[in-house]
Amino acid sequence: MDVFTPDHPLSLALAERAYTELTDVQGAVLDPVAEGRDLLVSAQTGSGKTVAYGLALADTLLDGMPTLGAAGDPLALVVAPTRELALQVSRELTWLYAKAGARVVACVGGMDPRAEQRLLAQGVHIVVGTPGRLRDHLERGALRIRHLQAVVLDEADEMLDMGFREDLEFILEATPAERRTLLFSATLPKDIVAMAKRYQRNAWRIAIAAGKQGHADIEYRAVRVAPNETEHAVVNILRYIESPTAMVFCNTRESVRHLQAILLERGFSAVGLSGEMSQAERNRALQSLRDGRARVCVATDVAARGIDLPNLGLVIHAELPQNAETLQHRSGRTGRAGKKGISALLVLLSRRRRAEGLLNAAGVTATWSGAPAADEILQLDQERLLKHPLLTEEPDEADLAMATALLAERPPEAIAAALVKMYRAHLPAAEEVFDPGSGPAPMGERPERAPRGERPPQLEGGGVWFRLNVGRQKNADPRWLIPLICRQGKITKAEIGAIRIFERDTRFEIEAAAADRFRAALAHADRTDVRIELADNQGAGGPPPPRESHGPRKARPEGARPEGKKPGGFIKTPWKAKDGAKKKPTPR
Incomplete structure (x- = not known):
């Protein structure tokens, strides 16, 4: 050169x-x-x-x-x-x-x-x-x-x-x-x-x-996430994509503190980076990433501006950036100096259009999928173990002697199981996640109904009905609704009764003894795109009607025009011709 x-x-x-x-x-x-x-x-x-x-x-x-x-x-x-x-x-x-x-x-x-x-x-x-x-x-x-x-x-x-x-x-x-x-x-x-x-x-x-120049070495992925599973998706992506260093972006200091605590609890070596930290604290956090003592950095946009970390192969947007420029700056932490990198956006169903707009404005194309499943991660763990230096490097005489002694005392299966146990002991456990799908079900399609004769669980002392602001249009499914209800309301699955999913909302029943506690927990729950509120028209006979239900059509007096209907088109005349035959509709 x-x-x-x-x-x-x-x-x-x-x-x-x-x-x-x-x-x-x-x-x-x-x-x-x-x-x-x-x-x-x-x-x-x-x-x-x-x-x-x-x-x-x-x-x-x-x-x-x-x-x-x-x-x-x-x-x-x-x-x-x-x-x-x-x-x-x-x-x-x-x-x-x-x-x-x-x-x-x-x-x-x-x-x-x-x-x-x-x-x-x-x-x-x-x-x-x-x-x-x-x-x-x-x-x-x-x-x-x-x-x-x-x-x-x-x-x-x-x-x-x-x-x-x-x-x-x-x-x-x-x-x-x-x-x-x-x-x-x-x-x-x-x-x-x-x-x-x-x-x-x-x-x-x-x-x-x-x-x-700016995106050639970055692979963009858009990951569909159920409203209550953002943290689980972050955990599984970090486990699935084994980058020596990864950066997870949040929009607020509070989100940084919360997500860092979650990752530390799961067993990740994670540091936080936000504007409230002193310069000495920020320097220590960055140094721990550079020398390998920490693997994950959870940061706000301002705190992470201009950071260049070695071997940073993965960027996760736990919360969508405010604009396309911020998306580029976040993603630009990886894919540097000719190295490949991955930028993963976590996208709630209600934020899909916004995510697509950000990607289009940034001039990049992303691959859409659900978060990695626990079974996929376990399969990867097996493949990575088989390629681990412990199994690929040639053992010396001392290692062979100890291996011979172990085989004399224990069967090969027990020794292999002990090796797997030791390998997995240092890996954070994968989470169970649900792929909410790509959007509303096509016209005419509906989620599968429960088998005929199967009744919803009966609650002791009756129940109180609540309403969720998501329905079939947003792929509402009990598999992700139940964990969300339990988490926001601090209740157990046994305290949830019937769940009725309608087109635009979902009604569910909470055991009467737990209803007040449930409502109090909702008042202090973290704000999400899914809102839970007490349903109106409480009744013992079943869930209150959904908002889109209009009931039976009322009869209209013969010849009356619907309110707001403008004249024009074809109307049927209520009278008959002199000869008794009905006349054809005439245009007006």
């Missing part, structure tokens, strides 16, 4: 990292037409943007020299939206410019500002930081930028979304007017284009197609 001359410091650094081929965005910024110019670059997450602007800055910072010289006031300033991304960029630029003798300092919120001020005072070549902290150092005079030659805005669209516009404008207006400005963004909304026109001069625009 000929980026610069073979003895160029950046060429040597790339060779040490086994870079053999540039990504599209990296090649584009090295085009001769882009040399020395301001750049406006749109490229998806995971396309190699950090190395790209590191390469683009080389000629400006080195100016033909083999090293950067003595450290003093910074020559380049890189602004990133989050602490994690800023620290990640700092690490990348440190190895990329190591042969050039660069001193890179990170300035981010949550770290000791006085320690950062001391580092800046000792001299620096490149400063990487978050908008708020960089502005603070500028206002206090700790960051001197009179010799600044270049400014890079990384993930500019995200910084505007997070409310950093004022800080960015302050930084850009404080920097020397003759600087280079490199603006990198996953998307180019109007606000970004307006900022580019205001703060850049004759910028060269580079657009890397999402399909070509």
Whole structure:
């Protein structure tokens, strides 16, 4: 790969990292037409943007020299939206410019500002930081930028979304007017284009197609999930797709805490990442993922922005992202640097259209299926055990001697069973999940009825009827409704009586003695797409009628027009012709 001359410091650094081929965005910024110019670059997450602007800055910072010289006031300033991304960029630029003798300092919120001020005072070549902290150092005079030659805005669209516009404008207006400005963004909304026109001069625009670079190494899967089985689906996907590192996205801090607790209870080594955590806690969580002590990271979108974890082969969207850009940024945590990755969206039936809209807007195609079943996972466990190094590697003499001694004492079946037991002891148990199907049943089709003569369970002391807001149109089925009712109402299956599924809703009976407790539990249950409420028209003879039932049609006086019916079309005349024969309907 000929980026610069073979003895160029950046060429040597790339060779040490086994870079053999540039990504599209990296090649584009090295085009001769882009040399020395301001750049406006749109490229998806995971396309190699950090190395790209590191390469683009080389000629400006080195100016033909083999090293950067003595450290003093910074020559380049890189602004990133989050602490994690800023620290990640700092690490990348440190190895990329190591042969050039660069001193890179990170300035981010949550770290000791006085320690950062001391580092800046000792001299620096490149400063990487978050908008708020960089502005603070500028206002206090700790960051001197009179010799600044270049400014890079990384993930500019995200910084505007997070409310950093004022800080960015302050930084850009404080920097020397003759600087280079490199603006990198996953998307180019109007606000970004307006900022580019205001703060850049004759910028060269580079657009890397999402399909070509951003999604080529990511396989998208959409997983149908019953309303009460999101956590079970996450467990089974983590068990089925055995990635060394996986990331699970939630939309709120509370969801992160809850799901992390669930995974820890199931036996996964999981860490959480959310905005309420201190920088030290976030650093410890990320380090445990990098050194293999943790396998799963449960995170919010903001906390996970810019994170680059080694061997991250799986991203799970436990809750659907807010928009297509967030979907791309989440998924972009995997499928990086030529490695393959999987992005799995968990989709409730009521969210199917929204999920399809997100996928279409992102320009990706997903494979739809249910969550992996427990039997499938058990079968995979057997296949993985047969390929385990314990069985494939050649045993030494000591191992063979012990094996011979064991066979003398125990039958082969018992030894094999003990091996399976030891292997499975460290694996979280798979969950029983139900595939709710792809949508409403086709016209004319209905769920199978119970066999003739089979009666619903009789409840002691009678029952109280409740209503669910899902019916046949949303594939309501007792197999997933009963666990949902038990979980939300804190009752057992024995306290549920008859269940009647109608077109748009479901009526079910709760034992009278448990009804008050059931209603109290519903008031504190987590909000889901399925709502449970007391049914109206309580009666002892059976369930109240569904809302779509209209009862028998009432007779209408002869010749009367239905209310709201407009004249026109054919109407039947109530009178007879003079000869006694009925006349044909006449148009009006």
